[in-house]
Amino acid sequence: MSKGEETKEKIIKQAAELFNQHGYAGSSISDIMRVTQLQKGGIYNHFKSKDQLAVEAFDYAIALIKQHYRTAWKNKHHAIERLKAIINAFRDYTDNPPIPGGCPLLNTAIESDDAHPLLRERAQQAMNSWRDLFGLIIAKGIQRGEIRPNVDADEVATIIIATLEGSVMMSKLYGDPIHIARAINHLNHYLETNL
Secondary structure (H helix, E strand, C coil), rough: CHHHHHHHHHHHHHHHHHHHHHHHCCCCCCHHHHHHHCCCCHHHHCCCCCHHHHHHHHHHHHHHHHHHHHHHCCCCCHHHHHHHHHHHHHHCCCCCCCCCCHHHHHHHHHHCCCCHHHHHHHHHHHHHHHHHHHHHHHHHHHHCHHHHHCCHHHHHHHHHHHHHHHHHHHHHCCCCCCCHHHHHHHHHHHHHHHC
């Protein structure tokens, strides 16, 4: 990897953490310069705009989250075990998150709702990918006889994602992981009794 590529990766990583903690709108170019210890020209040498940096930083953050899930369910073979592994991966979100600041998908989806169409589109793509993952796990589980054939995968994905993201928000708001723990316990019970 060249020096320029290393510098670009460093900028993306540090900007991803900054944006995830302070938001895109709440992070100025001066803030980016401060966390990267680079001058404006050093940043714009790698990115044509703050928008481009924001998109690449979001993609980086989502890649970390995806790796976190893959690690959690990599040795699980049963569909319910895989779903539980993804859900249980959220236990660390308050004390040891994959990226500081909570869930980048939740943070970006809320911030970009009307203000930043490109980030909103990226957040939708990331959400679709997550929903598709649940759908694939459930479809394979149905095919193998591990999940009831009449289970609606999209409904299950909505319930899991909305519950987890809401619990992350509450735990961040109150500084208390109990909300994530309650959501995880509820979802594990839901999977055992409804699928």
